[in-house]
Amino acid sequence: MSQLKLNTEGMKPIYVQIAEWLETEILSASIKSDEKIYSQYQLAEMFNINPATAAKGLNILADEKILYKKRGLGMFVSPKAKESIQEKRKNQILKNLVLELVTEAGRLGVDENELISMIKTSNKFVGGRDHERN
Amino acid sequence: MNVIESRGLTKTYGNLKAVNNLSFDIEENKVTGLIGRNGAGKTTLLKLIAGFLHKTSGEIEVFSDNPFNSIKVSSNMIFIDDKMSFPASLHLVDILEAAGNFYDNWDAGLANGLIDYFNLNPRQPHSSLSKGMKSAFNMIIGLSARCPLTIYDEPTTGMDVAVRKDFYRALLKDYLQNPRTIIISSHLLNEVEHVLEDILLLREGQKCMHMPVEELKELAICLKGKAGIIQELATGKEIYHKENIGKDSAYVVVKNDFTEDRLQNVKLSGVEITPVATDELCVFLTSRNKGGIDDVFDRN
Incomplete structure (x- = not known):
């Protein structure tokens, strides 16, 4: 199996990237509720990393109850995993992105109305693309 | 269970303390990277562990x-x-046959597979191998022996980039199937860190750090911006490295004990925050004096 690529230069630790990759797999329904998720050894092999690092990524999701453990069987996807990932991403990632966006707009002297109209334009563009795809 | 336990271990050559009062444990089935500058005592320590050298004390x-x-x-x-x-x-x-007689867990299938993959001719005498091929051959012996304690001292010397990558991949895959205690010394941390669990960093024969790689990665951050702001941010922090750029800009590498909110604020105030590559951080941590090579040229 070919190796999946990780960003080793960035600010994000490898185990966080593993956790996020797993979240994306759950969001895209590649792994469904109550299905078994990859083991730390499978992840280590896939991403070419030490299994302890992979385990750390899995444990983040277990701590957040996105995964649950079955003794002796490994980790499984919680029934509410998808909703809690969406909720989490909205509250953390999206909020920070918006904060950065607003700050950069401030630096460039873009006022609120202009910024909102830019967001609307982008939204239309993305919405249009989604529409074409459907 | 600890495979290795060291307490106050010291090895001197004449007046030189190559390994100086070193205490650490290495747990079973962990992959540990032994990192340090030239002359930090890596090889001496590995030879003490292997039983090739007699300790002076400890x-x-x-x-x-x-x-x-x-x-x-x-x-x-x-x-x-x-x-x-x-x-x-x-x-x-x-040589492979003799090694097979010596080591209980010898995996002849793996050895032959690797010999074939790396295009080594089994009918060749060892003395006719190039430097890189010798390293590759030694690595094959190290992997195939499947020893509960496997020690590699600068294993990739002379190997080209492709072989290095293949070597570390082979090491990882084999480790996943057959977990064992592995120690790898290197001064090229960036090529090996992904397979490591722990790092033992040596400075002049002494222990500088011993911690999981992932923790070391998060230990420090680099702040870059106006000298005044940087100065203020670095006050009271543990500073690993400091440099002025141009007229009134500066960057510092400091211990990252900022809260998430604080970092967000710092970022919004126009300070650039970047991660510090582990190999770079290790250079800062093991530097002999506070300055750098530039100071030699700035004497006048």
């Missing part, structure tokens, strides 16, 4: 035994470096 136990003159350690350990010598008359295939 305690070292490997598999609960003093490794020097221990049959238990010798039969459960393999030490791979670029100075391994084999009889010049033996062909590679003969």
Whole structure:
């Protein structure tokens, strides 16, 4: 199996990237509720990393109850995993992105109305693309 | 369980303390990177663990035994470096066969597969191999021996980039199937860090750090911006490195004990925050004096 690529230069630790990759797999329904998720050894092999690092990524999701453990069987996807990932991403990632966006707009002297109209334009563009795809 | 326990371990050569009062434990089935500058004592430490050298003072136990003159350690350990010598008359295939007789867990299938993959001719004498091919061959012995304690001292010397990558991939895959205690020394941390669990960083024979790689990665951050702001941010922090750029800009590498909110604020105030590559951080941590190479040229 070919190796999946990780960003080793960035600010994000490898185990966080593993956790996020797993979240994306759950969001895209590649792994469904109550299905078994990859083991730390499978992840280590896939991403070419030490299994302890992979385990750390899995444990983040277990701590957040996105995964649950079955003794002796490994980790499984919680029934509410998808909703809690969406909720989490909205509250953390999206909020920070918006904060950065607003700050950069401030630096460039873009006022609120202009910024909102830019967001609307982008939204239309993305919405249009989604529409074409459907 | 600890495979290696060291307490106040010291090895001197004349006046030089190559290993100086070193205490650490290495747990079973962990992959540890032994990192340090030239002359930091890496090879001496590995040879003390292997039982090749006699300690000057302190305690070292490997598999609960003093490794020097221990049959238990010798039969459960393999030490791979670029100075391994084999009889010049033996062909590679003969060496592999002899190794198979020595090591209980020897995997002949793996050895042959790797010999084939790396295009080594089994009918070739060892002495005719190039430097990189010798390293590759030694690595094959190290992997195939499947020793409970496997020690690699600068294993990738002379290997080209492709072979290095393949070597670390092979090491990881084999480790996943057959977990064992592995120590790898290197001064090229960036090529090996992904397979490591722990790092043991040496500075002038002493322990500088011993922690999981992932923790080391998050230990420090680099702040770049106006000198005044940077100065203020760095006050009271542990500073690993400091440099002025241009007229009134500066960057510092400091211990990252900022809260998430604080970092967000710092970022919004126009300070650039970047991660510090682990190999770079290790250079800062092990620097002998506070300055750098530039200071030599700035004397006048």
